[in-house]
Amino acid sequence: MSKTSIVFSVVIAFGIALGGFFPGYYYYKTHLDMRTVTVKGLAEKDVKADLSVWNIRFQASDNVLAIAKKNIEKQEKIIINFLTESGFSDDEITVQGLSMQDAYADSYRDTNTISARYTLNQTLAIRSKRIDLVSQIYPQIGDLVSKGVTFSSYGNGVSYLFTGLNDIKPSMLKEATKNARQAADEFAIDSNSKVGKIRSANQGIFTVMPREDIPDQSEREQINKKVRVVSTVEYYLE
Numbered sequence: 001m002s003k004t005s006i007v008f009s010v011v012i013a014f015g016i017a018l019g020g021f022f023p024g025y026y027y028y029k030t031h032l033d034m035r036t037v038t039v040k041g042l043a044e045k046d047v048k049a050d051l052s053v054w055n056i057r058f059q060a061s062d063n064v065l066a067i068a069k070k071n072i073e074k075q076e077k078i079i080i081n082f083l084t085e086s087g088f089s090d091d092e093i094t095v096q097g098l099s100m101q102d103a104y105a106d107s108y109r110d111t112n113t114i115s116a117r118y119t120l121n122q123t124l125a126i127r128s129k130r131i132d133l134v135s136q137i138y139p140q141i142g143d144l145v146s147k148g149v150t151f152s153s154y155g156n157g158v159s160y161l162f163t164g165l166n167d168i169k170p171s172m173l174k175e176a177t178k179n180a181r182q183a184a185d186e187f188a189i190d191s192n193s194k195v196g197k198i199r200s201a202n203q204g205i206f207t208v209m210p211r212e213d214i215p216d217q218s219e220r221e222q223i224n225k226k227v228r229v230v231s232t233v234e235y236y237l238e
Contacts, residue, residue, distance in 0.1 A: 035237040036199055037187050041180030042230050043172040046211055049160035049223045052134040054126040056141065057155035061116035065100075072098070072120045075149045079124055082144060086137045088126060096123040121152060131223055134158060159220040162208055168227065173203055176231035184235045196236035204230045 056079055060071035076095065083093055101119040103109060128134055138158050145151070184195045210217070211224040219225060 035193070036234050037184055037195070037237055038232065038234045039180045039183040039187065040230050040232050041176040041178065041183065042228070043176035043179065045168055045172055045227045047162050047164070047168070047225050047227055049131055049162050049225060050129060051161045051163050052126070052128050052131055052158055053161065054128070054134055054138065054158040055155055056124045056126070057121060057152040059119055059121045059150055059152050061119045063117045065118045068118045068120050072122050076122055076124070078144060078147050078149055082141070083126065087133055088128065092126055092128045094125045094127065096125055098122050123155065131160065135223060157221070160223045161220070162225055162227070165206060165208070165227065169206065172227065172229050173231065176204070176229055177201070177233060180231055180233040184233070188237060191237070193237040196238045199234040199236050201234070202232040204232060
C-alpha cells in the first residue's frame with residue numbers, strides 16, 4: 001500500500017471515529033440534562049360538614065283518592081309543625097312534588113290482592129347549614145309515627161355535605177407540593193444528586209372521605225370528614 005493510501009485511510013478512520021463520538025457525546029449530555037425524579041406529595045385536612053340535605057318521604061293509601069289526598073295533607077302538616085317547633089325556618093323547608101300510584105293500572109297485578117288502590121307519596125326537603133340542629137332533630141322524627149305519619153321505606157335520610165373545598169385547595173396544594181419536594185430531596189441525597197426545578201406537576205384529585213371508617217356508614221352520613229389530595233411532581237436532577 002502506498003504512503004498516500006495509508007494517510008487517506010487514517011483520515012477516513014479518524015473521521016468515522018469523530019462521527020461516532022460527537023453524536024454519542026451529545027446523547028450522553030442530553031440524557032444527563034433530562035435526569036428527573038417523580039415523587040408524590042400527600043396533604044390531608046380534617047373538616048366538618050357545612051350543609052345538610054334532609055329528605056322526609058311519607059305516604060298515604062286508600063281505595064278512594066280523595067281520602068288518600070286528605071291523609072297525605074294531614075301528615076304534611078304534622079311534619080311541618082314538628083320541624084318548625086324544633087327550630088327550622090320556613091325558608092329551610094321545601095314541599096316537593098306529589099306522586100301517585102294506581103294499583104289497577106298494573107295489568108300484571110292480581111286485583112284481588114290489592115288492599116288499597118291509590119298510594120300517594122310526598123317528600124319534604126330540609127336544606128340547612130345548621131348541622132348541629134339537624135343531627136339533634138333527625139333521630140326524633142320517628143316519634144311522628146304515633147301521630148299518624150307513615151314514612152316511606154325509601155328516600156329518607158340526611159346527607160351532610162362539605163362545600164368549602166375551593167377555600168382550602170390553595171393551602172392543601174402548597175402542603176402537598178412541599179411534601180413532594182421533601183421526598184425528592186431524600187431521593188437526591190441517596191443518589192448523590194441535587195433537586196432542580198419542576199419539570200411537570202399534576203395537582204391530583206381532591207377526595208372527601210369520612211374521618212372515621214365506620215362500618216355501614218357512608219361519607220355523606222358523617223358530619224366529620226377528611227379531605228385528601230395527592231400531587232405528582234417531576235423534578236430535574238442536577
